[in-house]
Amino acid sequence: xxxxxxKYRFSASHRLHAPQLxxxxxxxxxxxxxxxxxxxHNYEIAVSVSGPVDARSGxxxxxxVLDALVRREVLxxxxxxxxxxxxxxxxAAVPTSENLGREVVRRLxxxxxxxFPLPEPHLESVSIAETSRNTFEVSAYEIE
Amino acid sequence: xxxxxxxxxxxxxxxxxxxxxxxxNRALFGxxxxxxxxxHNYVLEVTVEGAPDPVxxxxxxxxxxxxxxxxxxxxxxxxxxxxHEVAPFSQVIPTPExxxxxxxxxxxxxxxxxxxxxxxxxxxxxxxxxxxxxGEGA
Numbered sequence: 001x002x003x004x005x006x007k008y009r010f011s012a013s014h015r016l017h018a019p020q021l022x023x024x025x026x027x028x029x030x031x032x033x034x035x036x037x038x039x040x041h042n043y044e045i046a047v048s049v050s051g052p053v054d055a056r057s058g059x060x061x062x063x064x065v066l067d068a069l070v071r072r073e074v075l076x077x078x079x080x081x082x083x084x085x086x087x088x089x090x091x092a093a094v095p096t097s098e099n100l101g102r103e104v105v106r107r108l109x110x111x112x113x114x115x116f117p118l119p120e121p122h123l124e125s126v127s128i129a130e131t132s133r134n135t136f137e138v139s140a141y142e143i144e
Numbered sequence: 145x146x147x148x149x150x151x152x153x154x155x156x157x158x159x160x161x162x163x164x165x166x167x168x169n170r171a172l173f174g175x176x177x178x179x180x181x182x183x184h185n186y187v188l189e190v191t192v193e194g195a196p197d198p199v200x201x202x203x204x205x206x207x208x209x210x211x212x213x214x215x216x217x218x219x220x221x222x223x224x225x226x227x228h229e230v231a232p233f234s235q236v237i238p239t240p241e242x243x244x245x246x247x248x249x250x251x252x253x254x255x256x257x258x259x260x261x262x263x264x265x266x267x268x269x270x271x272x273x274x275x276x277x278x279g280e281g282a
Contacts, residue, residue, distance in 0.1 A: 002241045003276040053245070056161060057172055058237030063273070064174065 002060040003124060005048045008070055010079035013040040014095040017084075038082060044129045045074070045104060051121030061121040069115040073107040101128040101138035109143060146263055147203050148191040151213045153222035155230075156183040157238040181225055186243070187268040188217060190251060194260035204260050216250045240269040244277035252279070 016033040017026050026034045033039070047070060051060040077087065083095040089106075093099045104126045112123055127137040159176040160169045169177040176182065190213060194203035224230055226238040236242050244267045255262040268274040 001278075001282065002244065004241070005274050005276070007272040053239075053241045056164075058159065058161070058239040058242050060241050060275075 001050050002053055003048055003050045004061050004063075004121075005046050006063065006066060006070075007044060007046045008075060009042060009044050010075050011040060011042050012078050012081050012083050013038045014083040014090070015039070016094055016096060018094050038084065041130045043078075043100075044132075045070075046127045046129075047104075047108070048124040048126070049121045050124045061116075065115050069108065069111060073111050074104050097128050097130045097134070097136040098138075101126055101136045102143055104128065105138050105140055105143040109140060145195060145203055146191050146193055147206075147209075148189050149206065149209050149213065150187060150189050151210075151218055152185060152187050153218050154183060154185050155221050155224050155226050156181040157226040157233070158182070159237055159239060160227075161237060181227070184269050186221070188213070188247060189266040189268075190247075190255075191263040191266070192255055192260050193263040194257075197259060204257070209255075212251065212254045216254060217247055220250070240267050240273065240275040241277075243267050244275045248277050248279060 014033075015035065015038040016030040017036075018029070021029065047066065049061045049066060053060050081087065083090050083100070087095070087103075089103045090099070093103075105123070108123055108126065116122075123140040125137055125139045127135050129135045157176075158179060158181040159173040160179065161172070164172065166177075166179075190209070192204060192209065196203050220230055226233045226243075228234070230238075230246075232246060233242075236246070244265050247265045247267065248262065251265065252262050262279070264276055264278045266274055266276050
């Protein structure tokens, strides 16, 4: 088995605000990230895929197929968007990096079989960095 | 405990399966099938697992690790055309997957000691694409 990791970038804005909490609680909990007008990041995501090396191609994953899948399901809908306003998933969930990572895994898993019809390669994990200081890794096995 | 050391080498390669036609190779590998080859600045991260020696406080002598990486990988790979100059790539397509496996095979015999074992190799073909290999069966 080989694990291949590919990095992608997108830029988006968001606001961290939990509707179940009051204005003051939100300000205390999220600090600057609770600014009502939102703020933005240059996100970096790393998608890790595992599989055996195919003898014909010497590759474990067709990178072009992976790129097209990530572009269509993640980069195009997320890049230069306001995550709270433009993404259905973040109407109910706060767009933290934790929830963003889970949403990326969910989108890739839902569309995986159509892109990769064979049992391998499979999605291993997605890691997401809002800034270069913090990285959140979500295993593909923790999401339905 | 895991210890990782990084080295770099620059090399050219062509991704081409000789059993396929030119057209099939272009469809499979795209620009990487250009028969004249193209190059990358590869970055190799080698991770060794072991327990520190109670006397020296070290898992292994990093100078020794550096010498092994230079001798077994960098000297063989750096500024070479992999397909033509580095075994086994006259037979095996030098994709990053196969490079990771070859690097593992080159290093494994030299890093399996009483206190250490090779844990994994990571090859960056570009800053945005890397491959991990943890040995057969892993």
